[in-house]
Amino acid sequence: MGAVDCDTVAAVTEFLYREALALDERRFRDWLALLTDDIRYEVPVRVTRESLADWELSPTSRIFDDDRDTLEVRIQRLETDFSWAEQPPSRTRHFVTNVLADPGEGPDEFRVSSNCFIYRSRGDDPTPSFYSVARKDVVRRTADGWRLARRWAVFDQSLINAHNLSIFV
Amino acid sequence: MTAFNDATGLADWVSRTRAGLTEGRFPARAFNDVDVHALEQERLFAKAWCFLAHESEIPSPGDYVTRKIGNNNLIVARDEHGVIHANLNMCRHRGNVMCKSEMGNASHFRCSYHGWTYKNSGELVGVPYMKEGYEGRLKRKDWGLVAVRVDTYEGLVFGCLDPEGPSLAEYLGGFQFYLDLYLKHGLGGVEVHGPPDHWVADTDWKICAENFAGDGYHTPVAHQWGFHLGYFPSSGTTHSQGWAASIPGKGHGIGLGHGPGYPAFSGFPDQVVAGMKEAMSPEQVAVFSQIRTAVGTVFPNLSFLMQPFSLVPGDPGVRFVTMRLYHPAGPGRMEMYSWCLVPKDAPEDYKAEAYRAYTLAFGQAGTFEQDDFENWTKVTASAGSGLVRDLDFPYIMGMESEPVPEFPGPGHVVRPYVNDTNFRNMWSRWGDYLAGEA
Numbered sequence: 001m002g003a004v005d006c007d008t009v010a011a012v013t014e015f016l017y018r019e020a021l022a023l024d025e026r027r028f029r030d031w032l033a034l035l036t037d038d039i040r041y042e043v044p045v046r047v048t049r050e051s052l053a054d055w056e057l058s059p060t061s062r063i064f065d066d067d068r069d070t071l072e073v074r075i076q077r078l079e080t081d082f083s084w085a086e087q088p089p090s091r092t093r094h095f096v097t098n099v100l101a102d103p104g105e106g107p108d109e110f111r112v113s114s115n116c117f118i119y120r121s122r123g124d125d126p127t128p129s130f131y132s133v134a135r136k137d138v139v140r141r142t143a144d145g146w147r148l149a150r151r152w153a154v155f156d157q158s159l160i161n162a163h164n165l166s167i168f169v
Numbered sequence: 170m171t172a173f174n175d176a177t178g179l180a181d182w183v184s185r186t187r188a189g190l191t192e193g194r195f196p197a198r199a200f201n202d203v204d205v206h207a208l209e210q211e212r213l214f215a216k217a218w219c220f221l222a223h224e225s226e227i228p229s230p231g232d233y234v235t236r237k238i239g240n241n242n243l244i245v246a247r248d249e250h251g252v253i254h255a256n257l258n259m260c261r262h263r264g265n266v267m268c269k270s271e272m273g274n275a276s277h278f279r280c281s282y283h284g285w286t287y288k289n290s291g292e293l294v295g296v297p298y299m300k301e302g303y304e305g306r307l308k309r310k311d312w313g314l315v316a317v318r319v320d321t322y323e324g325l326v327f328g329c330l331d332p333e334g335p336s337l338a339e340y341l342g343g344f345q346f347y348l349d350l351y352l353k354h355g356l357g358g359v360e361v362h363g364p365p366d367h368w369v370a371d372t373d374w375k376i377c378a379e380n381f382a383g384d385g386y387h388t389p390v391a392h393q394w395g396f397h398l399g400y401f402p403s404s405g406t407t408h409s410q411g412w413a414a415s416i417p418g419k420g421h422g423i424g425l426g427h428g429p430g431y432p433a434f435s436g437f438p439d440q441v442v443a444g445m446k447e448a449m450s451p452e453q454v455a456v457f458s459q460i461r462t463a464v465g466t467v468f469p470n471l472s473f474l475m476q477p478f479s480l481v482p483g484d485p486g487v488r489f490v491t492m493r494l495y496h497p498a499g500p501g502r503m504e505m506y507s508w509c510l511v512p513k514d515a516p517e518d519y520k521a522e523a524y525r526a527y528t529l530a531f532g533q534a535g536t537f538e539q540d541d542f543e544n545w546t547k548v549t550a551s552a553g554s555g556l557v558r559d560l561d562f563p564y565i566m567g568m569e570s571e572p573v574p575e576f577p578g579p580g581h582v583v584r585p586y587v588n589d590t591n592f593r594n595m596w597s598r599w600g601d602y603l604a605g606e607a
Contacts, residue, residue, distance in 0.1 A: 043534070047364045048271045060363030065528045069481050073398070073529070076482075077536055082393035085539035158271065159504070163370035163542040165534035 004101040004110060012112055012139050013099045015146040020094035020116075023168050028075045031168070036140055036149040041066040043169060046158045057154055063165060064153075085166035092167055093119040101139075108141040109149065116153070120167060132156040133169050173204045180604075183208070187600040193565030193589065195596050200373040201501035201553035205603075209497065213469060213602040214239030218320070218327040218340045220471035220494050221245045221255055223508065225324060225360035231274040231289055237496055237504075238328055243317060244268050245326060248290040249276065253321070255328040256291040256314035267314070272364065278314075287314050323352040324359065325471075343579035344421040347414060347465055350457050351473045351490050354437075354512035355444025359490065362524045365506040366533045372545040373552065374470050374495035374503040375599070380541065381464050381472030381493070382595050383413045383424025385586040386566075388462075391540050399482040411460070411586035413567070414578055420468030420598030421580075422591030426476075428461030435461075436477030436488035438519045441512050452577035468598055470495040478526040487519070489527040501549045507532065564589045564596070 002009070015034075022031040035041075045061035066074070077083050095117040102111045118131040138150035153169045173179040186196055199205055219238045222245045226234050233246035235258055242258040244267065258267050260280040267278045267287070277294070279286040286295030291314035296307060318329040320337035322345060327337050341348070352359055380387065395401055411427035434442045434457075446454055457463075462476040472493050477486030489509060496504040509527035511520040530537045551557050567588035576582040583590050601607035 045364055045366060048269070050270045050273050050275075053270075053273060058363045060524075061366070062524075062528050063366060063532055064534050065525055070525075070529050073480070073482065074536065076398055077394045080394045080397050082397060083540070084391065085543045158367065160366075160368040160533060162368060162533075163372065163546050164539040166539040166543075 002101065003103055008110065009099070009101045011146065012101050012110055013096075015139060015148075016096050016099060016112070016114060016137075019148060020096050024092050024094055026089055028078055032071060032075055034146075034148055035068065035071065036142070036147045037068055039066075039068050039071065039148060040150045041071060042151065043153050043155070046155060048158045063155075063160075064169075083166070085164050088123050090167050091121040094169075095119070104138055104140075110139050110141075112137045112139050116169065118167070118169060120162075129162055131162070131169065135169075179204050179208060183600065183603045187597070187604065189561060190564070190593055190597050190600060193563060193568050193593065194561035195564050195592075196558075197552045197560050197562055198558040199552075199596075199599075200376055201549050202558065203500045206497065206500040208603050210239045212605055213599065214330070214497070216329075216331045216334060216602060216607065217469050218329045218337050219469070220467065221319070221326045221328045223324055223359075223361050223492070223510070224253070224321065224326060225513075226272070226364075227253065229274065231276050232272075233268065233275060233289065234272045235268055235270065238317070238330055239497065241317075241330065242266065243328065244278065244289075244314070245319075245328070246275075246289040248288065252290070253319055253326055254290050255317040255319045255326075256287075257317070259315070260285050261293065261312045261314065271367075285312075291316055323348065325352070340419070341421070341467070342416045342419040344416050344419065344423075344465075344467060346453065346579050347421075347423045347425075347463075348467070348473070349449055349453055350423075350460070350463050351465075351475055351492070351510065353445060353448035353453075354441055354490075355514040356448050357444075357513035358448075359510040360513045362509040362511050362520065362527075365494075365508045367507075368505050368533050369498065370503055370505060370542055370546060371501060371549055372503050372542060373501050373549045374497045376545045376548050377493070377495045377503070377505075377541075378466045378468075378470050378472060379592050379595060380545070381474065382415075382422035382466035383464055383586065383588070383591045385411070385424050385426055385462075385464075387544075391544055392537050394540075395537070400479065400486075410584075411462075412573060412576065412582050412584055413586055413588040413591050414576075414580050414582045415591040415594040416580040417594060418598065420595045421466065422595055423463060423465030424586050424591065425456070425460050426462035426464070426586050427459050431459075431461050433458035434488075436486045438516060441515050441519065444512065444514060456576075456578050466595070468595060470497070474531065476530075478530045480525060480529060487522045487526045489523040489530070491527055491531045501553055505533075507538075564593050566590075 043064040044057040098115040100113045104110045114135050116133040120129040135153045140149045221236045227247045230249045243255050244258045245255045262285045265282040284297045293309045293313045412425045415422035464474045466472045475490045477488045479486040492508045494506040498504045567590045570583035573582045
């Protein structure tokens with residue numbers, strides 16, 4: 001078993017479920033409240049490369065590269081009447097599995113890896129989009145409860161099958 | 170979708186389309202039709218100079234990327250002597266794909282089927298059982314990878330499937346003056362920040378190419394949220410000022426958005442401004458110093474955009490440059506490549522800041538990009554429907570616009586920025602190709 005006790009793993013897992021639920025219920029302000037002030041939200045670009053290449057996830061290119069301020073901008077945008085990409089809004093369902101927690105930098109921080117499978121449906125289009133995503137998060141225990149301090153998420157595809165990414169992963 | 174009955178039907182349609190353009194009309198059908206798509210493959214993408222890569226993507230000997238022109242898969246590689254080649258990504262022996270990665274470094278490419286091996290320049294060097302099997306009948310020099318013409322401008326690598334035809338310089342036809350706005354950010358030029366965002370969309374490539382040829386008209390509506398949150402200091406009315414420049418007979422066009430009262434070259438660090446003044450002509454500096462947003466398309470499917478953008482509304486903003494390629498992947502479907510270009514000699518912190526501004530605004534999850542594609546997929550869907558395919562759209566804005574006298578840049582330059590002149594020029598050139606006259 002891992003170095004993190006079962007109760008903590010259970011608490012962290014529940015936190016990820018609640019965070020996913022906030023996104024799926026489009027309670028973006030609630031979601032923002034679950035992030036620390038020093039949140040780093042990063043989704044690198046994946047490139048198809050030969051087997052012994054040094055990297056497949058670009059060291060420099062990012063699909064998302066956000067901090068608290070820019071996530072706030074994204075959510076303010078969604079709150080206007082002009083965020084056409086989300087009118088009508090995407091219906092998403094984040095399926096979070098394979099949650100593993102390891103000790104982080106301090107006693108209140110944990111490095112948490114998980115798989116996230118996202119179902120996304122738009123308008124009356126009967127064909128949904130599916131995204132398989134690997135996440136490596138840093139989850140922090142604070143006086144106010146659990147908070148997400150870092151999200152590093154990567155798509156399991158290099159050519160993304162979405163005309164936009166107006167959702168959070 | 171009903172196909173055209175025969176080649177004559179399609180030729181008639183192309184002919185009617187070209188005639189309609191002179192009256193400011195263009196058919197919806199062009200944006201989502203299986204026969205039009207096939208004709209583009211045959212007559213446009215087989216002939217035009219098409220963008221392949223930026224030199225900074227393949228800086229060292231052996232570096233390669235795989236890219237496409239039309240439905241052809243190409244390896245764009247820098248050989249051991251530093252020369253850039255574009256070769257069909259196909260083994261000459263039985264047609265297997267040679268290189269299945271998007272990028273990498275290799276001195277040779279070896280086919281995984283029977284083992285034919287080529288230098289990264291495309292020369293065939295290895296054939297298993299050469300002596301025993303071919304008994305001297307196979308000449309290696311006859312069976313190299315199929316080479317495509319390559320030429321460059323300021324770091325942009327273009328390829329042309331047609332061995333004849335004009336040079337790249339002739340093809341660009343003076344548009345270089347405007348391209349420099351994105352490319353001459355110092356004597357060292359620009360470089361890509363990293364591999365491009367890469368995604369697919371049910372959108373016709375032409376809608377994107379047209380939009381970037383200078384659609385200032387959509388900005389205040391499609392990107393209203395930006396005005397709403399205070400990103401732009403101006404209203405829709407002031408945003409539409411500036412110029413539309415196009416190169417007649419070539420199809421290229423650019424919208425030069427002028428922000429009244431906007432400080433010259435604002436959002437660039439002093440060092441970059443100094444570099445631009447050194448690298449550009451006085452005429453270019455005179456024009457570009459007044460420009461807030463510049464959005465342009467190199468015919469057929471390469472576009473650029475430069476504008477200041479801040480991570481937080483109200484801040485002055487940092488200038489970023491994006492370059493994008495709209496690869497036609499089928500009728501009404503495209504594969505999008507989107508890069509951020511940064512000045513090679515700029516301070517690292519500016520490069521990082523410009524890239525973050527790009528990501529927030531125009532990467533795949535970019536707040537502007539998201540809304541554009543929402544509109545473009547819907548336009549494409551409409552264009553494929555039964556009733557709509559026989560309708561024309563109006564392209565009559567600025568039909569009477571007189572060229573701006575004494576504008577220091579080349580081409581046909583009109584005011585204001587909100588104008589269909591660039592689009593008529595673009596579709597006119599597209600018509601030349603589809604009619605087999607280019």
